[in-house]
C-alpha cells in the first residue's frame with residue numbers, strides 16, 4: 548500500500564478543549580479552547596490531514612456515554628468549521644477490559660494510518676501527556692508536547708499551545 552498522506556494527529560483534552568483537572572461529564576462543562584481554528588487552518592493548508600486520537604475510558608467505566616463523546620466532537624467540529632478529517636476515540640479501560648486502542652498503545656493510530664494511507668514519517672502527534680507521545684514515537688511519527696511542565700523524553704519539541712506547535716511543525 549502506498550502511503551501518500553501526511554497527518555497531524557491531535558490529542559483532544561488539553562489540546563482542543565480545556566483540561567479542567569477533572570473528568571467532564573456534562574455538555575455545559577465542555578469548553579473548546581480559544582484560538583485553535585487558525586492554527587488548524589494553517590496545518591490543513593500545508594496539506595496535513597487533521598485526525599483526533601483521544602482516550603475516553605469514561606465510556607467503559609460508565610461515567611458517560613458514547614453519545615456524550617460524539618456530542619463533544621460535534622461541538623469541536625462546529626467551533627472549527629468542520630475542518631477535522633476524523634475523530635477516533637478509545638472507549639476502553641484496563642479496569643474493565645484490555646484495549647490496544649487506548650493510548651499509550653498504538654492500535655488507534657495504526658487504524659488511521661491504514662485507512663487514510665498515512666506516511667508516519669511525514670506526520671506529527673500533538674499531545675499534552677506522555678502517553679500521547681509514546682505510540683507516535685513507536686510508529687515513527689514526530690512528537691510535539693504541549694505543556695507548561697517539563698518536556699517528556701518522548702517529545703521532539705515542547706510548546707505552550709497549538710499555535711506554537713503549528714509554527715514548529717511548519718518550520719520543520
Ligand SMILES: [Mg+2]
Pocket residue numbers: 558559560561562674675676
Ligand atoms: Mg490530553
